[in-house]
Amino acid sequence: MDPGIVDWVTSNFLPFEAELRRMLRHVCSGPAEIDDVIQEVYYKVLTMESMAHVREPRAFLVTMAKNVVLMRMRRDAIVNIEAVANLEDLNIEDGAPSPERVAVARAELRWILGLMANLPDRCKDVFRARRIEGLSQQETAASLNISEGIVEQETMRGMKLIQKMIASVGLNDEPSRDEAKKRKAGTRKQHAND
Amino acid sequence: MQTIDDQAAEWVVLRTGREPSGAEQRAFEAWYEADIRHKGAYLRAMAIDNALGRMTVQQNLRPSVSTEPALPARRRSWPVLALLGGIAAAVAIAVGTVFVPDAVDATELVTAKGEMRQFSLADTSVASLNSGSDVEVRLMPTARQVILKRGEAWFQVAKDKHKPFVVEAGEVRVRAVGTAFSVRRLPQGAEVLVTEGVVEVWNRAGKSRRVLLSKGEQAVVPEQGGDFKGVRAPDDIERKLAWRKGKVIFTNQTLGEAVADFNRYSPRKIVIGDPAILRMKFIGQYPVDTPEVFAKDVSTYLGVPLSVTAETITIGEDKAAKGKEQERNKR
Numbered sequence: 001m002d003p004g005i006v007d008w009v010t011s012n013f014l015p016f017e018a019e020l021r022r023m024l025r026h027v028c029s030g031p032a033e034i035d036d037v038i039q040e041v042y043y044k045v046l047t048m049e050s051m052a053h054v055r056e057p058r059a060f061l062v063t064m065a066k067n068v069v070l071m072r073m074r075r076d077a078i079v080n081i082e083a084v085a086n087l088e089d090l091n092i093e094d095g096a097p098s099p100e101r102v103a104v105a106r107a108e109l110r111w112i113l114g115l116m117a118n119l120p121d122r123c124k125d126v127f128r129a130r131r132i133e134g135l136s137q138q139e140t141a142a143s144l145n146i147s148e149g150i151v152e153q154e155t156m157r158g159m160k161l162i163q164k165m166i167a168s169v170g171l172n173d174e175p176s177r178d179e180a181k182k183r184k185a186g187t188r189k190q191h192a193n194d
Numbered sequence: 195m196q197t198i199d200d201q202a203a204e205w206v207v208l209r210t211g212r213e214p215s216g217a218e219q220r221a222f223e224a225w226y227e228a229d230i231r232h233k234g235a236y237l238r239a240m241a242i243d244n245a246l247g248r249m250t251v252q253q254n255l256r257p258s259v260s261t262e263p264a265l266p267a268r269r270r271s272w273p274v275l276a277l278l279g280g281i282a283a284a285v286a287i288a289v290g291t292v293f294v295p296d297a298v299d300a301t302e303l304v305t306a307k308g309e310m311r312q313f314s315l316a317d318t319s320v321a322s323l324n325s326g327s328d329v330e331v332r333l334m335p336t337a338r339q340v341i342l343k344r345g346e347a348w349f350q351v352a353k354d355k356h357k358p359f360v361v362e363a364g365e366v367r368v369r370a371v372g373t374a375f376s377v378r379r380l381p382q383g384a385e386v387l388v389t390e391g392v393v394e395v396w397n398r399a400g401k402s403r404r405v406l407l408s409k410g411e412q413a414v415v416p417e418q419g420g421d422f423k424g425v426r427a428p429d430d431i432e433r434k435l436a437w438r439k440g441k442v443i444f445t446n447q448t449l450g451e452a453v454a455d456f457n458r459y460s461p462r463k464i465v466i467g468d469p470a471i472l473r474m475k476f477i478g479q480y481p482v483d484t485p486e487v488f489a490k491d492v493s494t495y496l497g498v499p500l501s502v503t504a505e506t507i508t509i510g511e512d513k514a515a516k517g518k519e520q521e522r523n524k525r
Contacts, residue, residue: 001236001240006244007244009240009244013238013241014241014242035197039198039199039238042233042234042235043230043231043237045237078476080477080478081444081476081478081488081491082477084491084494085478088490109248112246116246131247131249132250133250134250148212152208152212156207160200160203160204163200164199166242
């Protein structure tokens with residue numbers, strides 16, 4: 001897998017994924033379809049030759065998601081034409097200048113650390129050793145005095161929990177505001193960076 | 195059951211933590227190739243792993259975030275809001291008392307195309323007129339006679355046992371005591387929808403028997419005799435009467451039916467360029483005065499062009515018009 005693409009996705013898609021999922025609620029039939037659409041958008045990114053031409057990553061991802069949803073709609077026998085209207089309405093409204101790149105990197109780091117802080121204790125210990133201290137799986141097992149198999153199991157468990165958190169908490173979300181957004185789920189427009 | 199994202203997370207942990215066995219590698223490849231969603235989910239899990247890895251190398255910040263200037267945001271207003279005022283602005287024409295013989299209070303109620311309006315009658319009944327309709331109401335000492343000359347109307351009838359309320363639509367008759375129902379004139383008869391109570395329906399010209407229709411039932415009554423019967427369809431009735439709230443609702447109607455519905459309300463006609471798409475079916479609802487919005491949604495969905503002039507909204511290329519144009523260009 002091309003490390004350039006993985007890097008691009010890490011910086012541009014993961015922090016934005018939760019927000020994109022919220023936007024998709026208006027045009028998808030439910031959580032399962034949102035999962036499918038998000039995976040298909042990742043796949044589309046994977047098949048791109050280069051991401052160098054993408055100047056506005058979030059707008060680009062929204063457009064990709066729209067295309068995926070539209071293709072899915074075209075496969076359906078009966079068209080929910082209102083969903084098409086919601087789809088047309090799906091846009092990033094953001095004229096704000098991009099923050100400094102160092103600030104973005106710091107915010108990203110804080111975000112990922114925040115997600116990790118929510119893991120159960122043993123999981124967190126394994127992640128701290130592996131990720132922050134940079135130990136290998138074997139070294140982690142030795143330092144925590146557990147088997148390598150347990151380290152692998154805990155890492156898998158932690159990864160699954162973190163992947164779920166990324167689906168609901170993005171870089172720009174704080175838990176309290178996330179709740180407020182849920183209450184406002186009926187409104188058509190979600191603001192990107194408010 | 196494991197989600198695809200969970201499976202992807204497991205594969206990434208397994209493959210980045212240690213050397214996978216031959217069997218594991220083959221299982222991974224089979225899983226990875228089975229579905230594009232697996233590939234997408236795997237990229238996502240790789241990126242999550244990468245994000246976690248960045249915590250280790252934080253002293254050595256290597257951000258890859260673009261610092262290119264942001265493109266100006268494209269703003270788009272939602273057109274429905276701008277058009278909502280349309281109904282309110284429509285001109286109402288209620289011609290007052292037209293003809294007053296002894297003890298007859300006759301009133302003519304008229305709506306223009308695109309106008310829907312509710313009228314209160316002197317007996318406290320209510321008549322809601324759909325677009326382009328004409329109703330004459332004659333309140334007499336022993337009867338209430340309502341002549342539907344054109345269009346469609348829904349009536350909420352005030353109870354009065356001594357004065358039956360009879361709607362005349364051509365040769366079709368609908369009689370109610372205290373109830374609510376609608377009558378719509380059709381080229382060959384009338385359609386009756388009952389929303390409350392019971393009505394009695396018959397045809398003056400033919401030999402058809404009288405049929406009782408109760409709440410949630412509908413019938414199409416032919417102009418010239420012939421039998422007909424009531425069908426229970428409360429949901430369909432509600433859909434057909436959505437005009438009273440200024441809406442058109444589709445619950446599996448074809449594009450052809452949807453277009454005919456919109457064209458009842460707007461002087462600007464929707465035209466379908468390519469007849470092949472007419473049978474496509476829809477779910478959705480729109481304000482009656484937003485045919486442009488509906489047409490735009492359909493054209494987006496189909497990926498076909500949309501052209502709007504003062505008189506028409508054409509969805510898809512109008513092949514007939516294009517042919518003519520090409521002929522002109524040849525000369």
